[in-house]
Amino acid sequence: MSGTATSATTPATFLRRIIGNVQALLSLLVLLVILTLVALAPLVAGPDPTSADLSSAFGGPEPGHPLGFDSSGRDMWSRLLHGGQLTLGGAALALAVALTLGVPTGLAAGFYGGWFDLVSGWWVNLIMALPAMVVLLASRAVLGSTVWVLMVVLGILVSPSFFRLVRGTVANMRAEPYVDAARVFGLRDSRIIARHVLIVVRAPIIIQTALVAGLAINLQAGLEFLGIGSGDAPTWGAMLNEAFTNIHQNPLGMLWPGLALGLTSGSLVLLASALRDVLEDRDDQPHTSGPGEHPREADTPTTPRHAGARSELLSVRDLTITYPGADSRPNKVVRGVDLDVHPGEILGLVGESGSGKTQTAFSILGLLPAGGRVSRGSIRIGGTEVVGANERTLRRLRGRTVAYVPQEPMNNLDPSFTIGDHLVEPLCATARMPRSAAWKYARELLHQVEITDPDRILRSYPHQISGGMAQRVLIAGALSCSAELVIADEPTTALDVTVQAEVLGLLRRLRASRGMAVLLVSHDLGVVADLCDRVAVLHRGRIVEVGTTEQVLTAPESTHAQELRNAVLDDVPARQPWSPREVDAQ
Known part of the structure; x- marks a missing residue:
């Protein structure tokens, strides 16, 4: 392996485990003996198997004929x-x-x-x-x-x-x-x-x-x-x-x-x-680079990309999502949603559970669950229409233009692979990096998400790291191909309060350093007040209010936005209104 840790068993490791497993070793030896003798039959079998000599019928073993003769x-x-x-x-x-x-x-x-x-x-x-x-x-x-x-x-x-x-x-x-x-x-x-x-x-x-x-x-x-x-x-x-x-x-x-x-x-x-x-079986400590193995230098994306002359990085118009109903009539879970996310902006999509927040996010990614479909409307990411796009078009957008940070970090990491595998594979497949360069860049990504011991984390399996660390890894994955827009679906729900604050601070610093836009899906107004520039309030599948974070949280106009604010027990200071000049200044 050139500088990478992988969950795939290497030939040396596989052979070592076979030798250490008595059952595997003995059964393999028996099979090898049988297969070798059968394969070398023309050389070791002796006489022609069809050659008959009735005078030797039922004869016992003798030199050159260790098993004797049959009835013919x-x-x-x-x-x-x-x-x-x-x-x-x-x-x-x-x-x-x-x-x-x-x-x-x-x-x-x-x-x-x-x-x-x-x-x-x-x-x-x-x-x-x-x-x-x-x-x-x-x-x-x-x-x-x-x-x-x-x-x-x-x-x-x-x-x-x-x-x-x-x-x-x-x-x-x-x-x-x-x-x-x-x-x-x-x-x-x-x-x-x-x-x-x-x-x-x-x-x-x-x-x-x-x-x-x-x-x-x-x-x-x-x-x-x-x-x-x-x-x-x-x-x-x-x-x-x-x-x-x-x-x-x-x-x-x-x-x-x-x-x-x-x-x-x-x-x-x-x-x-x-x-x-x-x-x-997997070793408790996965293997990593051998002595003297160092990833070679390579050009890696380090500067944020922007949407050019287009003012909206994400533009959603009249989005309607339906599922089959019990009486064969379509059940609309999202109704006529309009959203815009500008480069460098953090937009909060808030609402109670079941309001359609996650369905809206999944439709942007082109990953609606089975049965769900966009029955009306348009979703444009960086000028590319997503609704009705083929899988090739969606693959070009995912990872490169739009990335995703999920709600449950542990469920989104395959337990069969190391953290290094999770980060390196998309870089090799999407960014076409050599594996050694991808491994080096993965280490840099972990540094950017403020992981102090990236080499150990890269060698670890998901069960060997904490939930907060797993969320940082997924954020690093979202950044890996320099996506312009990150969709974060309740990224702090599964974390304790201290780790929540760390993750929110990390997202804020990454926006400042990379100029990336974030669509934050959340029901937590405290998180929204701490992180978002603008807020869109979703209720029963409809957008009922859109405005700056300060406007929506301090002087909401819609009844539902007022109910959400009143449900918050403490007063949370809202962020100042966002301005495109903030990104230009960066």
């Missing part, structure tokens, strides 16, 4: 090793088909849902309803008895097990806040799936892979044992069939193929279980 005088050692090539190769083919069909479709169905989920679910249910043995027998009659063809059919029949496993896991996590946070950073869906989703499903996939591999091996052996297979070709199932027929003359004939099947299947299951434990 064929060398059992040679047949065992060559038979392993067909048996294990056929199982590998079935497994490859099942993984290829089941995992990608399960990921897509679980992550996107919609019509693809419905159609693929219907096909999966249809395949699962088919009796596997009957289908294999019919396939043999139609397609022939070649083992490879039967294994492709078997792979199709068992692919639903991967689909259902992956689809169920992904569907449960697609609404996780850290998935939305990754979208806000501008990551593509494919990158989110590869980075955040696959790491969640890898352990169950490993277990399922071992189970399906064992099933394929034993089902193929069962078909061969019943005489439904590749004829005279040596396989472990065919050897069992021959030995069972002549069990009275040569009882040991069943031992060797049965032992090969048992050792292979058992080792697969034990190895998969151990690998799951190895992959899910």
Whole structure:
């Protein structure tokens, strides 16, 4: 690793953990011995496995023939090793088909849902309803008895097990806040799936892979044992069939193929279980740069960007958001909202819970929950229309022009990755930085959000830092690509009073140093009075008042704004009205 800490297990760490896990080590050694002998069968097996000598029928072990001979005088050692090539190769083919069909479709169905989920679910249910043995027998009659063809059919029949496993896991996590946070950073869906989703499903996939591999091996052996297979070709199932027929003359004939099947299947299951434990285990202190490794210098964005001649960085007009109602009539949760945020301004969007604040913020980000849609209106960020924009346009805006600081910092950090991973990945994907330069810039970002020990924090996992520290990390992430507008959704709600004050002071200093604009979503008038230049009051999905912080908090005109002010127990001094000259002076 060049200067970065990562949650992905390095080859050296992975090997060290395998060696330290007795179950993994022993089962891996058994499998390696079996696979090596099978792969080297032409070199170590001896005679041709199909060469028969009736004078040696049922003969015992002798030099050059360690397992003796079967009823036709064929060398059992040679047949065992060559038979392993067909048996294990056929199982590998079935497994490859099942993984290829089941995992990608399960990921897509679980992550996107919609019509693809419905159609693929219907096909999966249809395949699962088919009796596997009957289908294999019919396939043999139609397609022939070649083992490879039967294994492709078997792979199709068992692919639903991967689909259902992956689809169920992904569907449960697609609404996780850290998935939305990754979208806000501008990551593509494919990158989110590869980075955040696959790491969640890898352990169950490993277990399922071992189970399906064992099933394929034993089902193929069962078909061969019943005489439904590749004829005279040596396989472990065919050897069992021959030995069972002549069990009275040569009882040991069943031992060797049965032992090969048992050792292979058992080792697969034990190895998969151990690998799951190895992959899910993480060191308490993640690894970082090795001695002498230093990130190289690179050009990094350090100056704030502005919206040019456009006076409004964010312009929302007649925004209406609807959800399906219980009686099939649309339920409007936001109604005709108009908002403007200027470069360098902090605008507070306030209102009681359920007033539509968060829905408005999510619509600006293009991340409305399932079922929600902008039914009317316009949202322009830096002159770009968001409503109806495709995903590519939204990715160009997220992270670069608009960033997001969520309400629950811990829920928006993937527990499988270090803090360094969370900051470095968007820089590599969105800003196209080399990883070493991104790592250095991430350290600088943590300095900017006043974290005094950035190296330790970068190496830490989310559970190893406090909530206030996690919120600073998310603010650093919002700053990482020099976004002009930061949407902060209740950024201090989950924090205690002391940490709240620190975070608010940090946002104020960052606005002064970077000239960034902030849309602060909050129900806390104390926070609004301390931080905001202007305030927009939202009530039942409508804007009922907009004005300077001093005007709204000291002399509100709307009834609802008066009720909000009266609900505050202490008198909070309001900020002076904001002026664009403040940004120009910076």
